[in-house]
Amino acid sequence: MTLRQPEASEIIRQTAVDLAVKIKSRELSAVEVTRAHLDRIDEIDGEIHAFLYVDQERALASASRVDAKITAGEAVGPLAGVPLALKDILTYAGAPTTCGSKILEGWLPPYDATVTRRLLDHDMVILGKTNLDEFAMGSSTENSAFGPTRNPWDISRIPGGSGGGSSAAVAAYEAPLAIGTDTGGSIRQPAAVTGTVGVKPTYGGSSRYGLVALASSLDQPGPCARTVLDAALLHQIIAGHDPCDSTSIDQPVPDVVRAARSADVSGMKIGVVRELGGEGYAPGVEQRFGEAVELLASLGAEIIEVSCPHFVYALPAYYLILPAECSSNLAKFDAMRYGLRVGDDGVASAEQVMAMTREAGFGAEVKRRIIIGTYALSSGYYEAYYGQAQKVRTLISRDFDNAFSQADVLISPSTPITAFKIGEKVNDPLAMYMNDLCTIPSNLAGNASGSFPVGLAAEDGLPVGLQVMAPPLADDRVYRVGAALEAALESAWGGPLLDRLPELGSVR
Amino acid sequence: MTVLPYEEALAAYDPVLGLEVHVELNTVSKMFCGCSTAFGAEPNTQVCAVCLGLPGSLPVVNAKAVESAIRIGLALNCTIAEWCRFARKNYFYPDMPKNYQISQYDEPIAYDGWTEVVLDEQVYRIGIERAHMEEDTGKSLHVGGLTGRIHGADYSLLDYNRSGVPLIEIVTKPIEGTGAKAPQVARAYVTMLRDLLQALGVSDVRMEQGSLRCDANVSLRPVGTSPFGTRTETKNVNSLRSVERAVRYEITRQAAVLTGSGRVIQETRHWHEDSGITTPGRSKETAEDYRYFPEPDLVPIAPSREWVEELRATLPEPPAAKLNRVSAEWGFTDLEMRDVISAGAVNAIEATVAAGASPQSARKWWLTEIARRANEAGVDLENVGVTPQQVAEIQALVENGTINDKLARQVFEGVIAGEGSPAEVVAARGLAIVSDEGALAAAVDEAINANPDVVDKIKSGKVQAAGALIGSVMKQMRGQADAARVREMILEKIG
Amino acid sequence: MALTAEDVASLARLARIELTDAELEILAPQLDVILESVARVSEVAAQDIPPTSHALPLTNVFREDELRPSLPREQLLAAAPAAEQMRFRVPRILGEEA
Secondary structure, eight states, X not given: OOOOOOOTTSGGXXXXXXXXXXXXXXXXOXXXXXXXXXXXXXXXXXXXXXXXXXXXXXXXXXXXXXXXXXXXXXXXXXXXXXXEEEETTBOOTTSOOOTTOGGGTTOOOSSOOHHHHHHHHTTOEEXXXXXXXXXXXXXXXXXXXXXXXXXXXXXXXXXXXXXXXXXXHHHTTSOSEEEEEESSSTTHHHHHHHTOEEEEOOTTSBOOTTXXXXXXXXXXXXXXXXXXXXXXXXXXXXXXXXXXXXTSOOSOXXXXXXXXXXXXXTTOEEEEETTSSSTTSOHHHHHHHHHHHHHHHHTTOEEEEEOOGGGGGHHHHHHHHHHHHHXXXXXXXXXXXXXXXXXXXXXXXXXXXXXXXXXXHSOHHHHHHHHHHHHHHSTTTTIIIIIHHHHHHHHHHHHHXXXXXXXSEEEEXXXXXXXXXXXXXXXXXXXXXXXXXXXXXXXXXXXXXXXXXXXXXXXXXXXXXXXXEEOTTOHHHHHHHHHHHHHHHHHHHTSOGXXXXXXXXXXX | OOOOOHHHHHHHEEEEEEEEEEEEOOOSBOSSSOOBOOTTOOTTSSOOTTTTTOTTOOOOEEHHHHHHHHHHHHXXXXXXXXXXXXXXXXXXXXXXXXXXXXXOSSOOSEEEEEEEEEETTEEEEEEEEEEEEEEOOOEEEEESSGGGOSTTOSEEEEEOTTTTOEEEEEEEOOBOSOGGGHHHHHHHHHHHHHHHHHHHTSOOOOGGGTSEEEEEEEEEEETTXXXXXXXXXXXXXXXXXXXXXXXXXXXXXXXHHHHTTOOOOOOEEEEETTTTEEEEOOOOSSOOOOOOEEOXXXXXXXXXXXXXXXXXXXXXXXXXHHHHHHHHHHTOOHHHHHHHHHTTOHHHHHHHHHTTOOHHHHHHHIIIIIHHHHHHHTOOGGGSSOOHHHHHHHHHHHHTTSSOHHHHHHHHHHHHTTOOSHHHHHHHHTOSOOOOHHHHHHHHXXXXXXXXXXXXXXXXXXXXXXXXXXXXXXXXXXXXXXXXXXXXXXXXXXX | OOOOXXXXXXXXXXXXXXXXXXXXXXXXXXXXXXXXXXXXXXXXXXXXXXXXXXXXXOOOOEEOSOOOOXXXXXHHHHTSSOEETTEEEEEOOOSOOO
8 A cells, every 4th residue: 555645736735824725715615625635534544543533524514614604705714624633632522532542432522622612613624533642641652542653754663652643644644734732742752753843832822621631730732734834823723811721821822823924033042952962862863953953043043052951850850740640630530420431240349340440441651650650649759759850840940941041942853763663662661751852841841842844864764853942922933943944944855844755655 | 335424434534626627618600610509409410521520621710719718717817828729639439520639738728727616604715727628529329228328338329419519628726625515615616617607608507408517536635644645537427416416425435445445546437316326437457648739720829918808808797706796785694695605596596586586585485495396306406497587476476465485386386397487377277366255254164163162262362273273274275365364354253 | 669569559559450460560660660760850959949830820810600501411421331310320339438
């Protein structure tokens, strides 16, 4: 089976911006656009497995309604009629939300996430739900209870995680846009290894209402796209204050669209984080990163080096805070009110049924993190583990504050290596955790951060991503730098990186 | 279960109490979502994603609940935190949908206060450790076992209407120095708290409905020593009466254990109102580890000092001041006031006076007729089934001569039985005093004719003997006569 | 600070997960390795450092005490593993309410 690279003229090759324009002008109908993407999913998703659920009828019905509105001259949203995929950890009433887990297999949520609601209210078309590592825990999508997703660049390799489904769908032209969620890099790292764009807004920038919680103080929904402007437009739609989320920011969304359109870094001070590079980083990654840094300099930015000495503690702090919060967040999955129930034979107690169900319903990584989290919060250990990790978090924030006093944005590779083989790190949790080295600090400090494709690694021809980090509420700076890179690189390449996506079925 | 006689127990041991009271607030909506808090709705009709803890749901704090928490704290002379947070208390139980309760741990909104309780003219100052906000759990129905209790049940049915209703937990500091009065002091404290919360208007405070709950902690130490003994916590204390009885029982039970050279086990016990004993809950090998950590889905609460002062201005009269005031207004003697306080009848009398009755008459009815019925039925005064308004109405009927005191008791009976308002009961049961002079005269004649020796006594000067004749007339009239008029008529007749 | 299979079993009980013996054998050393690496956080002298919960120091986020629609009962019970008498049916509960 081969991945047919769509022709440049094909609908599915278009950017979200172009599709929106054509739908609005009625050059294309929303139904045609949706159908083209559904056909693409039919064609290749058997191989890629980006989708867990395709909501075919409702998507076409939505598209049809958008066409009717446009025909009637009614006002519609800026991306009206453009289809997208939702990571299967956000609720969408009427469609199953599994979170990649057996414990929620078939669960139909009775309510929409705020993000979902905003997409629908802006006349977008939801194609379906994408695959993820179970409960968003992982960096490869191999922890999904429903089988891994494959990287369109090389189907023997991982598409990143936890949001591998969203990034793969976008990279393989199954959808021009997707929504992901990022707790430790789950939007950015998949973007990096699939050659796409993925942004994590400032913590509190997008609503978490309806996002099944992993680590409440770290989770953020965000846009996945093939271009920076597409991502910015999607970001603008989903972000903003939500009274249903007490942690959401009550301020206007930073003007990310304008920043993406400006793409101008002249006069910006860009800090390269010393600690995010060197040993453990693939040569190809460092090379493409280095070239991108020079490119930014040539575009008028001032490059400086900054040091964030406490970043070396980011991974350990994260792998204490996340398990602690998730051990509590996942306690609700207990077979009593919804989801899987195992062992209820009329004799077993509620306690036993809970324990049997959770044993059967949760995968290995989820169990690992729940146990670690339970330990980290338990009496006698709280201060040394969770308590201490939250203090380290403050130190990391201070490192960022210090760095941002010297530079407008900070950059680093998005992840130390390129896409590894499926199965390669599955039995080595620590090695798997290393994928998040670069992305985690931003989750801990809550600042905005995005990954942008900067080329293919020389040694394996696989995508490399560059991460741009900006202070909280300065999400626009992330897009400004990303857009500048994109414009310059695509000009040098003669087209987007994804043009080099090989035939499906090829293995490197 | 062995118990030591109370006096013996108190001779050897000094009780120390700790009272934890949970108050359900009367906000319109729940603590963290907009579902209704109305009592008595059909099961699971007041539930949403948040209070059912559905995946993806998030809590948002009810401003009114915070306001009530602060007012309660101020009324208990607490310090109001300048900055505090919610915390998760993690444990698994089917009535708790998230398997953690959002509560407050080491940062309560109010702490370090005090209050006073008056009992038998003695004032007890009780320290308040803290008052904090938390959410209530759902309700379970246990099916298949005996008496609907959890032991031996086959399965359970969960109703989450109550899940998420705002609760304020008020915890006292250890209460020492009450000696033999410990049970009454405990009851008086909960009564005072109930009256205070009612005056604040923050809760329905109905123990029988669960909007006021008390857990009683009791420990004993040998008289004259200071280290605290091991304490037990007793739950299912559902009325003011139960508070007193449960504390008293625990004292006698623990005393028996200690005197028998045993050790009191630190445990949670269950009070049984019918049998008057406590029984142990499931014993736990280790204390439950709740793994508290600050609630990441909520942000800290930092009540401004201006807001706190605004709320302080809305507080009602403090209990001690109120008692002084009403005592003076009502003109009761110290002894009368003392009885009123220990009966927990202050608010009831106040309401009855407000409805038009004289303080003395209000006091009479609440402390005699109604108190008697309360004791017989084993309930608190307010649950006997008659309202202060109705008491005032009954008193008015006595004062205008429609009925007399004796007949009034039948009216109480009718009202409590649900036969209607006092006036309706009088009509339906035909209790009105007969004022028909003809009928009275006939009865008087009958009495005189039937008791010639009594008549002789009266004629010879022993006017008190008329009592027997009055009695006979009253009997004939089934009590529905004005005794004073009857006496008049008898004496007139006899000359 | 080696984590034994017994330690893991007790944590699993606290977390209501009935791990198999085989899982316990594999998990204990895995968790131990992870815990050793995360224990690095204690290298940092952080006595006077306040903990962080939120990137932006929000406070006092409230909602008005107003009614909002509840969810339809039928829909909620339809998702339940078992329901009876308009309530969620659960197996017999061993423990006491806290």
